[in-house]
Amino acid sequence: MYLMNLRNQQKFGMINELKIRPASVENKKRAEGVCYSRDGTDTFLIRTILSYIGLMRGGIKMKAEILKLLREADGYVSGQQLCEKFGVSRTAVWKVIRQLQEEGYQVEAVRNKGYHIVDSPDVMTKEELDSLMDTQWAGRNIVYYDSVDSTNLRIKQMGDEGAPEGTLAVADKQTAGRGRRGRSWDSPSGSSIYMSLLLRPKIEPDQAPMLTLVMALSVAEGIMDCGDSCGNPDVKIKWPNDIIINGKKLVGILTEMSTQIDYINHVTIGVGINVNLTEFPEEIRETATSLRLECGHVVKRAPLIAAVMKRFEQNYTVFLEHGDLSGLKERDSELLVNKDREVRILGAKEQYNAYALGINQTGELIVRKEDGTEEAVYAGEVSVRGVYGYV
Numbered sequence: 001m002y003l004m005n006l007r008n009q010q011k012f013g014m015i016n017e018l019k020i021r022p023a024s025v026e027n028k029k030r031a032e033g034v035c036y037s038r039d040g041t042d043t044f045l046i047r048t049i050l051s052y053i054g055l056m057r058g059g060i061k062m063k064a065e066i067l068k069l070l071r072e073a074d075g076y077v078s079g080q081q082l083c084e085k086f087g088v089s090r091t092a093v094w095k096v097i098r099q100l101q102e103e104g105y106q107v108e109a110v111r112n113k114g115y116h117i118v119d120s121p122d123v124m125t126k127e128e129l130d131s132l133m134d135t136q137w138a139g140r141n142i143v144y145y146d147s148v149d150s151t152n153l154r155i156k157q158m159g160d161e162g163a164p165e166g167t168l169a170v171a172d173k174q175t176a177g178r179g180r181r182g183r184s185w186d187s188p189s190g191s192s193i194y195m196s197l198l199l200r201p202k203i204e205p206d207q208a209p210m211l212t213l214v215m216a217l218s219v220a221e222g223i224m225d226c227g228d229s230c231g232n233p234d235v236k237i238k239w240p241n242d243i244i245i246n247g248k249k250l251v252g253i254l255t256e257m258s259t260q261i262d263y264i265n266h267v268t269i270g271v272g273i274n275v276n277l278t279e280f281p282e283e284i285r286e287t288a289t290s291l292r293l294e295c296g297h298v299v300k301r302a303p304l305i306a307a308v309m310k311r312f313e314q315n316y317t318v319f320l321e322h323g324d325l326s327g328l329k330e331r332d333s334e335l336l337v338n339k340d341r342e343v344r345i346l347g348a349k350e351q352y353n354a355y356a357l358g359i360n361q362t363g364e365l366i367v368r369k370e371d372g373t374e375e376a377v378y379a380g381e382v383s384v385r386g387v388y389g390y391v
């Protein structure tokens with residue numbers, strides 16, 4: 001039972017990895033003896049596992065906190081200060097600094113002054129993400145994967161197993177990235193953001209599509225907060241699931257939920273952001289772009305994830321307070337690329353051209369049809385194209 005709980009903790013990211021490395025030969029022998037025996041000494045094994053896990057978690061946390069302190073400091077942070085704060089030796093602090101340097105952080109170490117972070121590369125690790133996250137709950141429990149099938153699938157599974165709201169799965173690469181309408185989402189390593197957030201909102205299932213718009217708004221704002229729109233104000237929301245920049249698709253959002261008939265168990269919002277991609281598959285080459293292509297320089301992914309989570313936490317609170325988008329719709333409408341444009345509505349039963357007027361407080365797109373009547377189009381049922389191209 002205890003071990004099951006530990007595994008769950010690992011799945012939910014409270015523990016990064018369950019690898020046991022006995023520290024000494026004696027410990028190794030003892031641990032191995034217990035592993036292979038069936039003589040009832042399992043409690044020793046459990047205690048051994050717990051103590052290693054404690055050490056690992058402490059190490060991960062210390063690294064993230066040292067990073068945060070170095071980033072926030074005006075000048076140098078003394079080694080003594082760090083030793084006292086974490087209750088560890090100078091050697092232990094130095095080891096963390098060496099690890100950071102090996103990962104590519106430029107950390108200066110100056111005698112009698114201490115440590116100073118000069119620059120950090122585009123690092124995507126749990127520690128980097130933890131050290132940047134400035135939220136109460138969104139993205140506070142991060143599960144990071146170098147490679148995974150799909151972050152949406154992982155979050156759905158964690159949701160079923162009871163992971164807390166705000167759990168965020170982030171991957172450097174996906175081997176089975178999923179797009180909308182059964183399409184795949186190309187997810188190579190080292191170049192993009194693939195992340196999924198777990199929510200447990202107390203709303204009706206038919207209100208859930210509004211969450212996609214809450215996320216779309218948060219991603220657009222996060223990109224602008226980071227200055228990653230390169231001073232370009234043309235980051236827009238293409239109702240209801242995409243973010244575009246200069247008329248090309250930059251971000252896709254896939255919202256999935258697990259429900260009873262009238263009750264939401266949990267919602268998974270998956271976000272794919274083309275950050276540093278320079279090549280796209282043939283079929284989307286004309287319509288897709290990345291921040292790097294638009295800005296002309298490499299963009300760091302971890303600060304962008306933190307900025308999106310911060311915005312999402314604020315916007316989600318406003319959404320829950322109102323029970324709809326009335327507190328956000330003005331901003332949403334401002335950023336809506338479809339507004340005041342001719343659009344083609346592609347429904348299962350009918351397809352028609354209309355003029356988009358904006359969104360209402362439940363997130364539907366209000367369109368004026370060619371016969372002059374107005375209609376509210378529900379996000380779950382249609383997709384929208386520009387009459388003269390992608391937007």
Ligand code: BTN
Nearest residue numbers: 150152177178179180252270272
């Ligand atoms: C779309 O078709 O536009 C939606 C694409 C959503 C892709 C993201 S990447 C992270 C998350 N995991 C997935 O498998 N899909 C979403």
